[in-house]
Amino acid sequence: MSLAAEKVSVTLAGKPVLSDFDLTVAPGELVAVIGPNGAGKSTALRVITGLLAPDSGRVVLDGTSPHDLPRRELARQVAYIPQDRTVHWSLAVNRVVALGRLPHRSFAAAENDSDRTAIENAMQRMDIMHLAQRPIATLSGGERARALVARALSQDAQYLIADEPTAGLDPAHTLQLFDEFTRLARDGRAVITALHDLSLAARYATRIVLMKDGRCLASGRADEVLSTQNLSAAFGITAAVAQVQGIPVVVPLSPLP
Numbered sequence: 001m002s003l004a005a006e007k008v009s010v011t012l013a014g015k016p017v018l019s020d021f022d023l024t025v026a027p028g029e030l031v032a033v034i035g036p037n038g039a040g041k042s043t044a045l046r047v048i049t050g051l052l053a054p055d056s057g058r059v060v061l062d063g064t065s066p067h068d069l070p071r072r073e074l075a076r077q078v079a080y081i082p083q084d085r086t087v088h089w090s091l092a093v094n095r096v097v098a099l100g101r102l103p104h105r106s107f108a109a110a111e112n113d114s115d116r117t118a119i120e121n122a123m124q125r126m127d128i129m130h131l132a133q134r135p136i137a138t139l140s141g142g143e144r145a146r147a148l149v150a151r152a153l154s155q156d157a158q159y160l161i162a163d164e165p166t167a168g169l170d171p172a173h174t175l176q177l178f179d180e181f182t183r184l185a186r187d188g189r190a191v192i193t194a195l196h197d198l199s200l201a202a203r204y205a206t207r208i209v210l211m212k213d214g215r216c217l218a219s220g221r222a223d224e225v226l227s228t229q230n231l232s233a234a235f236g237i238t239a240a241v242a243q244v245q246g247i248p249v250v251v252p253l254s255p256l257p
Contacts, residue, residue, distance in 0.1 A: 030191045096148070
């Protein structure tokens with residue numbers, strides 16, 4: 001079982017965004033995709049979710065193209081948390097989280113015990129039970145982010161794909177989120193997340209994919225990818241990679257001349 005992009009190229013508005021991009025993710029992995037602005041991270045995630053068709057190359061989900069799967073079946077396999085937190089529904093938080101259960105039942109069917117358990121567990125894990133009856137439009141940016149993560153968790157998919165999921169989160173909820181991602185991977189799911197926080201990637205990811213100009217510059221363990229040479233080549237910075245109480249940290253020092 002795996003989710004793979006193979007030699008994928010994408011051009012948007014006449015500009016190449018991905019060029020011969022490869023990424024394979026297997027159950028049990030927590031993969032962090034990092035790189036500078038414009039590296040193609042968000043486009044790569046949209047391609048592997050099946051939301052964007054590549055111009056060339058292919059995406060394969062357990063041997064099948066996501067575009068060949070019925071939308072309901074794809075949603076049972078892949079959950080996606082977009083970078084854009086805009087919410088267009090005037091719904092209470094618990095009803096937004098409940099949307100994640102739609103792929104698991106017919107449209108007209110009522111929620112069953114499994115649905116209710118999944119919804120409650122997801123809300124507890126994201127610390128939003130106290131917000132259950134609040135209209136989602138009234139939440140802060142961080143609270144809204146946690147509600148949308150909970151919606152994806154309730155979907156109970158094999159692959160969870162998250163684009164900058166920590167944007168707007170405070171430190172406690174950031175750590176809580178990545179502890180949850182770690183638990184999902186440990187339980188045999190796969191998590192793929194685009195990040196700007198290099199220290200968070202170094203601490204939690206089982207594998208890091210470093211992108212630049214729509215290509216994979218390096219892929220591997222944190223100690224293999226987060227070298228001073230790779231950080232200089234990708235981000236144009238000098239940086240120190242160290243440990244604090246056994247936890248890896250990456251400290252950007254200065255931009256290159």
